[in-house]
Amino acid sequence: MHTLPLAWVLGASIAYLALLFTVASWADRRAASGRSVIGNPWVYTLSIGVYCTAWTYFGSVGRAASSGLWFLPIYLGPTLAMLLAWSLLRKMVRIAHTQRITSIADFVASRYGKSRALAVLVTLIALVGILPYVALQLKAIASGLTVLTGTHGAAGAPWWQDSTLAIALLLAGFTIAFGTRHLDASERHEGMVAAIALESVVKLLAFLAIGAFVAWGMFEGPADVFARAAADPALAPLLRLTGSTGGDARFAGGQWFALTLLAALSLLFLPRQFQVMVVELVDERHLRRASWAFPLYLLLINLFVLPIALGGLLHFGRGAADPETFVLSLPLSQGASWFALLAFVGGLSAATGMVIVEAIAVSTMVCNDLVMPWVLRARPGRDLSRWPLPVRRAVIVLLLLLGYLYFRIAGEAYALVSIGLISFAAVAQFAPALIGGMYWKGATRAGALAGLLAGFALWTWTLLLPSIAKSGWLPQGFLADGPFGIALLRPEQLFGLAGLDNLTHALLWSLLANIGLFVAVSLARAPSAREMRQALRFVDVFHHEGQGAAPGHMRWHATDPLAELRQLAARFLGADAAARMFADYAQRSGAGRVERIEPDAQLVRHVETQLAGAIGSASAHAVVATVVEEESLGPADLLRMLDEASQVRALNRQLEGLDRLKDDFISSVTHELRTPLTSIRAFAELMRDDPDMPAEQRQEFIGLVVAETERLSRLVNQVLDMAKMEAGHGQWRREAVDLRELIEHALQTTSELFRERGAIVTVQQPDQVPSLMADRDRLLQVLINLLSNAAKFVPKGSGRVLVTLSTDAKGATIEVQDNGPGVPPEQQQLVFEKFRQGGDASNRPQGTGLGLPISRKIVEHFGGRMWLKSAPGQGACFGFELPWMHETPGDPS
Amino acid sequence: MRTAPTRRARLLGLAALGAVGFNFPLITLWDRAVTWFGLPLMTLALFAGWAVLIGAAAWIVERGDARDEDDDG
Numbered sequence: 001m002h003t004l005p006l007a008w009v010l011g012a013s014i015a016y017l018a019l020l021f022t023v024a025s026w027a028d029r030r031a032a033s034g035r036s037v038i039g040n041p042w043v044y045t046l047s048i049g050v051y052c053t054a055w056t057y058f059g060s061v062g063r064a065a066s067s068g069l070w071f072l073p074i075y076l077g078p079t080l081a082m083l084l085a086w087s088l089l090r091k092m093v094r095i096a097h098t099q100r101i102t103s104i105a106d107f108v109a110s111r112y113g114k115s116r117a118l119a120v121l122v123t124l125i126a127l128v129g130i131l132p133y134v135a136l137q138l139k140a141i142a143s144g145l146t147v148l149t150g151t152h153g154a155a156g157a158p159w160w161q162d163s164t165l166a167i168a169l170l171l172a173g174f175t176i177a178f179g180t181r182h183l184d185a186s187e188r189h190e191g192m193v194a195a196i197a198l199e200s201v202v203k204l205l206a207f208l209a210i211g212a213f214v215a216w217g218m219f220e221g222p223a224d225v226f227a228r229a230a231a232d233p234a235l236a237p238l239l240r241l242t243g244s245t246g247g248d249a250r251f252a253g254g255q256w257f258a259l260t261l262l263a264a265l266s267l268l269f270l271p272r273q274f275q276v277m278v279v280e281l282v283d284e285r286h287l288r289r290a291s292w293a294f295p296l297y298l299l300l301i302n303l304f305v306l307p308i309a310l311g312g313l314l315h316f317g318r319g320a321a322d323p324e325t326f327v328l329s330l331p332l333s334q335g336a337s338w339f340a341l342l343a344f345v346g347g348l349s350a351a352t353g354m355v356i357v358e359a360i361a362v363s364t365m366v367c368n369d370l371v372m373p374w375v376l377r378a379r380p381g382r383d384l385s386r387w388p389l390p391v392r393r394a395v396i397v398l399l400l401l402l403g404y405l406y407f408r409i410a411g412e413a414y415a416l417v418s419i420g421l422i423s424f425a426a427v428a429q430f431a432p433a434l435i436g437g438m439y440w441k442g443a444t445r446a447g448a449l450a451g452l453l454a455g456f457a458l459w460t461w462t463l464l465l466p467s468i469a470k471s472g473w474l475p476q477g478f479l480a481d482g483p484f485g486i487a488l489l490r491p492e493q494l495f496g497l498a499g500l501d502n503l504t505h506a507l508l509w510s511l512l513a514n515i516g517l518f519v520a521v522s523l524a525r526a527p528s529a530r531e532m533r534q535a536l537r538f539v540d541v542f543h544h545e546g547q548g549a550a551p552g553h554m555r556w557h558a559t560d561p562l563a564e565l566r567q568l569a570a571r572f573l574g575a576d577a578a579a580r581m582f583a584d585y586a587q588r589s590g591a592g593r594v595e596r597i598e599p600d601a602q603l604v605r606h607v608e609t610q611l612a613g614a615i616g617s618a619s620a621h622a623v624v625a626t627v628v629e630e631e632s633l634g635p636a637d638l639l640r641m642l643d644e645a646s647q648v649r650a651l652n653r654q655l656e657g658l659d660r661l662k663d664d665f666i667s668s669v670t671h672e673l674r675t676p677l678t679s680i681r682a683f684a685e686l687m688r689d690d691p692d693m694p695a696e697q698r699q700e701f702i703g704l705v706v707a708e709t710e711r712l713s714r715l716v717n718q719v720l721d722m723a724k725m726e727a728g729h730g731q732w733r734r735e736a737v738d739l740r741e742l743i744e745h746a747l748q749t750t751s752e753l754f755r756e757r758g759a760i761v762t763v764q765q766p767d768q769v770p771s772l773m774a775d776r777d778r779l780l781q782v783l784i785n786l787l788s789n790a791a792k793f794v795p796k797g798s799g800r801v802l803v804t805l806s807t808d809a810k811g812a813t814i815e816v817q818d819n820g821p822g823v824p825p826e827q828q829q830l831v832f833e834k835f836r837q838g839g840d841a842s843n844r845p846q847g848t849g850l851g852l853p854i855s856r857k858i859v860e861h862f863g864g865r866m867w868l869k870s871a872p873g874q875g876a877c878f879g880f881e882l883p884w885m886h887e888t889p890g891d892p893s
Numbered sequence: 894m895r896t897a898p899t900r901r902a903r904l905l906g907l908a909a910l911g912a913v914g915f916n917f918p919l920i921t922l923w924d925r926a927v928t929w930f931g932l933p934l935m936t937l938a939l940f941a942g943w944a945v946l947i948g949a950a951a952w953i954v955e956r957g958d959a960r961d962e963d964d965d966g
Contacts, residue, residue, distance in 0.1 A: 072939060076915050079943065083908035083950055087901045223931030230926075230933065239933040241924045251924065253917025260915065291904065292950035299943050306936060 002332045003150035004341060016345050017174055017352065023198050024178060024191030031190035038193045039282045041289035047193045047276045048294045049200030051078060051267060052301055053133075053354035054140030057203060057347045058324045059416030060302070064309035065323030068238035071417070073256055075302055077263030079295040085287045089268065089277065091438055093287065095541045096278045099617070100609040104274045104430060105365045106617050108452075111437040111538050112445035113530040114621040119369035121449065122430065125456050126271050127362055127399070129426025132410070132467070134358065134403030136419040137351040139411045140324070141167050147325040147332070148344050165404055171355050172400040176393045179360035192356065193280050199353040204301050206346025210327045211304020213339060214311040218330065222307050229310040234318060238310065258504040262421065265428040271361035272354065324416055355400070363395035371395075372615040376623065385574035388615070413471045421503050422463050429455035429510060432518045441535040444522045451518030455510045458494075462506035466491045561599040564627045565607050572611050572623070581610055657726075672715060676708040718850040725857050732861065736771035737779055739805055739812055746783035747803070753791040759799025761787075769805065772812055773885050774862045782855040786816040786878045789851065793820030793876065811864065815879035822870040831868060832856050855880075903953045911946050915939075 027037050037043065055074075063071040082089075092107070101107045104126065109119035142164040179192055219225045229235040241251045267273055281287070312326035321329050327347065331339040371391045375384060411419065432455075433448035469478045469491075482490040492502045494509055527535060569578035582594045585606055591597045604624060611620035683701045687693060693701075747761060754761055790801045802817040823831060832852050856866045864882035913919060923938035930937075 069935065069939060076911075076939075076943065079946065080908050080911045080915070083904050083911060083946075086904050086954075226928070226933055226936070227931055230928070236926075240926070240935055241921065251917060251921050253921075256920070257916050260912075288900075288954045292947050292954055295943070295947045295950070299940065299947060303940070 002335050002337050002340075004148050004337050006145075006149045009145065009148055009341065009344065012341055012345060013348055016348065020195045020198065020352070021174075021177065024195040026191075027194030028191035036190060036282065038190050038197070038280070041286040042293070043194070043197045044281065044286040045290045045293040045297065046197035046200040047280065048273070048290060049204070049297050050196050050272055050276055050353045050357050051270075052200070052203065052298070052350060053420075054137045054347055054351040055416055055420045056301060057207060057350040058140045058144065058327065059136070059420065060305045061309045061312070061326050062322070062324035062415055063417045064238070064305050065313055065326070066415070069241060069306070070256075070259075071305055072302065073259035074263045074417075075298040077260040077265075078267035079298060080260070081264040081267045082291050082294050085291040088435070088438075090284060090287055091541060092268075093278050093281055093284055095438070095538050098541060099537065100612050101617065102279055102612070103361060103365045103368065104269060104271055104434075105369045106612070107274075108430065108433050108437070108448065109369070110617040111434075111534055112443070112448050113528065113534050114617050115445045115449075116369075116373060116619070116622065118433075118445060118448055118452070119617075121452050121456075123362075123365040123369045125426060125429060125452065126365060128464075129423050129429075129459075130271065130358055130362060130399075131402050131406045131423075132419045132464075133423035134355060134399060135407035135411050136416050136423075137355055138164050138168055138171075138400075138403055138407050139419070140416055141348060141351050143322065143325055144328055144344055144347055147322070147328045148340060164407060168400040168404040169397075171352060172359070172397045174352070175356045175359045175396050175400075178356055179363075179392075179396075188280055189360065190280075192360065193276065196276065196353050196357060199349040200297070203346045203349040203353075204297065206342055206349070207301055207327070208304065210331065210339070210343050210346075211308055213336070214330055215304065215307045218311060218315065218334065219307075222304075225307045225310050225314070228314055232314070235310060235313055238306075252501070255501050255504045258507050259421075262424045262428055262503075262507060265431045266424040269427045269430045269434065270358070270423075271365065271427075272357035275357055275361040359396045359399050360392075362399055363392040366395045367391045368615050368619065373619045373622070376615075376619060384571050385577075409473055410467045410471045414467060418503075419467075422467055425463055425503065425507055425510065426456070426459055428507065429459060429514055432511070432515045436518060436522075437535070438538055440522075441532070441539050442522055442527065443518070443535070444525060444527045444531055446525065447518045447520070447522030450521040451514040451516075454517045455514030458510040458513050459506060462491050462494055462509055463502065466502065561627055562595075562597055562603075565599070565603065565624075566594075568623060568627060569607055569610065572615055581607075673712065676712050676715075680705050680708045680712075715850070718854060722850055722854055722857070725854070725861070732778070733775040734773050735776055737774050737776045738771050739769050739814070740765055742776065742779055742783060743803060743805060743814070746780055746787055749780075749784055750787040750791060753788055754799070754801070757791055757794055757799050758797040759791060759794045759801055761801045761803065763803045763805075765803075765805035766807060769807055769812065770884065772882055774882060775858075778858045778861075779882075782858050782880065783814065783816075785851040785855045789878065790816050790818040790820070790876075794818050795820065811881055811883040813879060813881040815877055817875060817877040819875040822872055822874055822876050823868060824872065825870075828868050828870060832866070852878075900953060904950065907946065907949055907953065914942060 030037050038047070060071040060074070095101065096107060099110055101110055105119045105122040108122045109115050112118055145163060145167075178195070179189055215222045215225060219228070226239065230239060241256075268277075308326055308330065309323060312321065312323055312330055315330065315333065327343045328340050331337070331343060367388050372384070372387065375387055375391075429452060432451050433443070436443045437448065465474065466479055468474060477485075479490065479492060481487060488495055492505060494505070497505060497509075500508065566578060566582055569581060572578075573581065579594075582597065585603065586592060586594045586597050589597060589602070597603060604627075608617075608620050608624045611623060615623070683705050687698055687701055743763060743765065747763070787801070787803075791799070794801060798819075800819045802815075804813075804815045804817070806813050859866045859880045859882065862882050864880055866878070866880040868876060868878050870876040920939075923935050925934055927934040
């Protein structure tokens, strides 16, 4: 048989890895400049293709060669799972994104009240569970290399000459270069996703090419392969379900079902799948296309599995060559060495993709949930932002070395697919706690812990230990007679349960115990308040959006909580990143400057979620708790928990809102009401006490009382108006508004005011203005408000007011410029606040202090913005802009 | 007025159909020593059924008319 020189194979492999690296750097640069290449449903779908590893590429052919169609459940399961993507997966994604969850350990821990114990347990299960899977990739590449070059690296050579170890270390180095170049608090790796998508294309095309080569190059099409196989009595059973599993004439429906279920769960819960499908997802809508396009990818990559397997068996005969390397040995047997090299690169692609993403995902978990919490306790008060990257790199090397160790211990005795299934069964243990936690509010931390522990223990006993025992690393008789001769504990016939294959047997026991304990222990005790709060955030994620944490009352341990939180963030994120984060927050919360940030529940939550990206949610919660006490449940939270009915919840939310408004109203309005009331009372008392008051003075006083009363009723009306708007109960209409006509109407209404002050109003506007969709009466209110403001402030007798209307593609802008005293810079921010009026007390004109805030609310309701420009001595210029069309939420149109 | 069934509900139905169709005992219906166009029936049935499932999912997802509200998943 032909072979290739080792140097060529290595050269091609390294060149291919370098290409991947280039693509990743390019995608990272594009992302940095805001032109992401992965924001696309096709790229997303291809990145999920990381599901297809060396298992698919080499193992499936091996499986098909020994048991026919039984390689298929591994792909039918994920197909069914993806059909649930729009419900189950979308919910996972929504939860993960709102809670800033970055790994599967984080997800489980966060759901059950940010439990540190659960985070550790899930991380350990993932780490141990995934080792066989990593070993599978190493084994596949190593045996591929052996076939391709004709050399035997592993057999008999001392470990330092073992090519598999070299491959493991090379992959570790590559993964480190790939995924741990810098720390991103959101754990997103755009470059990696782009490279994985490319790998998916390469492995699919390579596999299809091999398939076509075998089917049409070596035979006369697939039908020919099948016809020849059917004619061969040794191969004919492979084309049927019954009889293809080693002489058993009945179809093992239970095993078929178990494999399908296992594969479906693995698609969702393997650490790397969680990474690409949930953490790296840019846009939820991509799930829609992926829900059919990913199954299509699976279908395509499986099309030629059976033809290749049968073709290999027909060509070499049974037992003459290892079916797992048919994709390489078939082209080699035809002298097509370059084609075999292409096939090897495809297989390398499949294996490296898995190793890279899995190692990055697992190293993130180990770092965030195992190492950082420990470092945190061991080195209190230090700058820890330098820790995560080296830790992650070390974990990646460790993971591959452990994978290599498993390969040495158990790898030789098993087929690729069987090794992979051991890992699948391990991650399937996450299903009860995770899916249960997403739909069942009664699930508790204790239940999840009990279920996971039992499931993991049974998995170890019934699947992991036997895999090691079969290679001779455990005493003979451990499998056949049970440990210490106790037959009931035989790992593969636990409690005497016989008649199942070892995988179905293990899955049955582990999931049974897992689900049973999860449910039973959860039912034994009601969830704590903390568990319940997280339960609501998870289960009702689609109902609670935008609401965030109801700002409960915080009890601070610290005297200067803001400073402490900033210090904390700097410790974990680094000084620069922390400064950026607080500056961002100040901008978004409206505080403007970092020093002016209100240290409230929202801030705490923000800091906590940012930290969660770097050190995991459980650690972040613990760290933040050193500054602030557990946010106590507000009455709103309690009500939400008690009332299941969403209608009641909605009413409660309205009540909460009204309650807040009431408080606002009382505190600010009392003061405003008192001033006119006092003067009304004073004048009334004067008139009562002095019956002989001259008629004209009495008349003057009554006039003042009337004016004050008018001001009072105006105030009350505006307060009500404001309250309605803030509670979202304002009546809004949408109609085409002619802005020219609007200005004319407003000027007419205010003409008397300007005439009294002797002011001249000029209007500048285009001849043609498109109409704008808004509420005409409300806009009129805004305009009249601005005009009457101008009228109040212009100098008597020499007032000049300029109204300009201008338009562009986006919308229209109206500005009202006066030549009054202007607004001093320190007051410009205040004029839009409630009950703050411009001017000092002496020359403050009569007004309610609500006109501008209301106007601004109206403009903002229609998607616009209002501003004040005023330079000293240049008068004031109030203006606002409105977009032509604006979708207003909750609009009754 | 009749409202269109949600995309979510349709996909759930399809998943249920697939789960039943690709499992014991229905799957054994195709397990016969028959060939169609030279391809064994069992293999053909699995891949064709799979393709039909994918086609139906694409049809449900890519058409614009199904309501797409934020219902609880």
